[in-house]
Structure formats: structure tokens, C-alpha cells
Amino acid sequence: MRRDYTAREALLEPGMAADWTTQFGAWFIEASGFALPEPNAMIVASATPAGHPSARTVLLKEYDARGFVFFSNYESRKGSELSANPYASLVFPWFPMQRQVIVVGAVERVSRAETEEYFSSRPRGSQLGAWASPQSTIVPDREAVDAAFRQAQERFGDGPVPAPPHWGGFRVVPETVEFWQGRSSRLHDRLRYRRTEEGPWVLERLAP
Template identity: 70%
Template sequence: MSPDLAGMRREYSERAGLREIDLAADPITQFDAWFAQARQAGLPEPNAMVVATATVAGRPSTRTVLLKAYDADGFVFFTNYESRKGREALANPSASLLFPWFAMQRQVIVTGTVERVSRAQTEVYFASRPRGSQLGAWASPQSQVVPDRAAVEDGLAAAEQRFADADVPVPPHWGGLRVVPEAVEFWQGRASRLHDRLRYRRGDGEWVVERLAP
């Protein structure tokens, strides 16, 4: 029997609201400010984000990954291109990102188009990963059905043996994806569910700020 979900809610405190006058001129600068505050607040993994993709037919899927870079060009994460998210993002290059900073009563939602990052950028990031994570990129046929846990562990053992006396190179099927934002919404929780929602949207060569009803 399901619990009493109807009564489960958190009343948001009356924090400082989010006003248009307080926003930076562009969403990346605004995101940078909020991200810095999330880190200073000690949020666990503030770069964790929910990535939503969809098949060409429109069937959606979501998962949590880690943001690994962001700048004026967009938001970058790395993955196996043959995984579900990789295949969907490359076949239907539209995606949405959600940063759920619950402890700060904030969310940031990014929607935009997907593109591959350069191989050079992928190689720089891959070299910074722990060796175990590098080997894991070779070992796991991500998103594919496997018979059991032993199959995954056998894949890791094979990768360890293959690269026992060498640096681990980037797998050809692995790399970075960048979500180039078309809209970025900053959501601040407020009392009585009258939250502040301010969205940057690309206009004619500039960012337009719009307030959305909560």
C-alpha cells in the first residue's frame, strides 16, 4: 500500500526572491554565480544534473550525470557514444539539463541542441580521470543487456590486462557532448508555491529574459 503522498510537502521559506534586475546579462554568467553559491553552501555534487534525451520517435529517457565543463558555448558532459543517451543525443540532437539544488530551494533548467566536443577536449578530460574510470570506459558496453555482474567484471579484467603496461587511451566510442543552450530557466522557491521563474531565451542575437508564472 502506498504511503500518504498527498500530505508530503515542504513549505519553502521566504528567502530573497529572484528579480529581473538581479540577473546577469547572460545565462552563463548567472549560472556561474549560482553554481559558486551551491559549492560554497556545501551541496553534495553540485555539478550533478539530470540529462533528458529522446529517440527520433520522441520516446524520452533521463539519467543523472556530472557536468564537467561550461562556458559561453554551452554545458559539457562525457559519455559512451553508444550508450542510450549517446545514441539518442546524436540521432535527435535536442536535450534538457536539470540542476536540482533542493537545499537552496533552487533549480536551473537548460534546453538546447547537442553537439560533440572536439577530440582534443575529450582527450584532455580523459587524461584527468582516475585509471579505474579510464579502464571502465573500455570495459562496459554501456546501456546494453549483460548476463550478469561477472560479465562486467570480466570486461574490466580484460581491459586491465590489455593496458597493463601502458597509458589508457580514449576509446573511439567515448567522448564529450555539449548542450548549446537555447533557453535557461532559473527557479527560486518562494512561499505559498509562488516561486520565481526567470528564463533567458535566445532572441535576435541576444538573450531575452522572461518571467514565467509559477
């Protein structure tokens, strides 16, 4: 049964976890139990060195105190932008719950070992698709996409499909993690964990 979030309690500092990782984990468990279609869906916003922005939805694959990890083609638009300008923002849009989590931080590639471990867990069709698709480039038609997929099938046959060299993981290393909760009269609760120059994280409230 879904909870009624129209009259939720205020999001107050004493009720927040000591660190963003624990707080995110608690909210993610609630989102997963709320029957959202993709609770791990997040919007990734990147920008070119000239400051031209772009955004898209991807799936969070793992997180820990080091940051949030997703995987992509390194030669795609987002891959190229994150390589040239390694900084990004993430938004988890849990609209039915009147909640968002907003992350800002630097971006780094995960190790090749982490990429290969995750890639081996993907469905075979997704593995072949990673080889078949020159993501974000212009293609003449749908048939070209399907033909490339058939070529990948023929190339690997029934054998294992390795991770392509142009494909792998990105980790967003947070500098801030904001927990946003909707309230009446647009007086929303916004509590943000911010990493200080000295190292420790601080929790601060933002005006709605």
C-alpha cells in the same frame, strides 16, 4: 554554516546578471558552498526520433558561453538518442536550496582534442571502465562486467589508457536557461534567458 532559504529575497530582474553564463556561475558557486553532495549533478533528458523520452543523472564537467559539457559512451542509450535526435534538456536539482536551473538546447559533440584532454585527467579505473563497459547493453551477470574490466587491465598493463573511439563529450548549446527559485504559497520565481532569432538573449519572467 548553511543559509536559511525559507525566507529568501525575491528573484528580481534588476538583480540578474546580464548573461546566463555569469548568472549560472554565481549560483553554481553558492551551490558548491552549500555542501551539496554533487552540486555538478544534472539530469539529462533525451528522446528517440519517435519521441520516446529517457532521463538520467550525469556530472557537468565544464561550461562556458558555448554551453554545458558532459562525457559519455557514444553507443549508450543516451549517446544513441542524442546522436539521432540532437536535442536535450538539463536540470540542476538543487533542492535543499530551493533552486533549480533548467536548460533546453541543441546537442553537439565536443572536439576529439577536448575529449582526449578530459579523458587523460580521469582516474585510471574510470579510464579502464570506459573500455570495459558496453554501456546500456544487456550483460549476463556481474562477473561479465568484472571480467571485462580485468581484460582491459591486461590489455593496457601499466601503460597509458587512450580515450576509446566510442567515448567522448557532448555539449548542450542552450536556447533557454531558466533560473527557478522557490517561494512561499507556490509563487515561485522563474526567470529565463532566451536566445532570440536575431542573436541577443532576452530575460523574461515565467508564471510560477
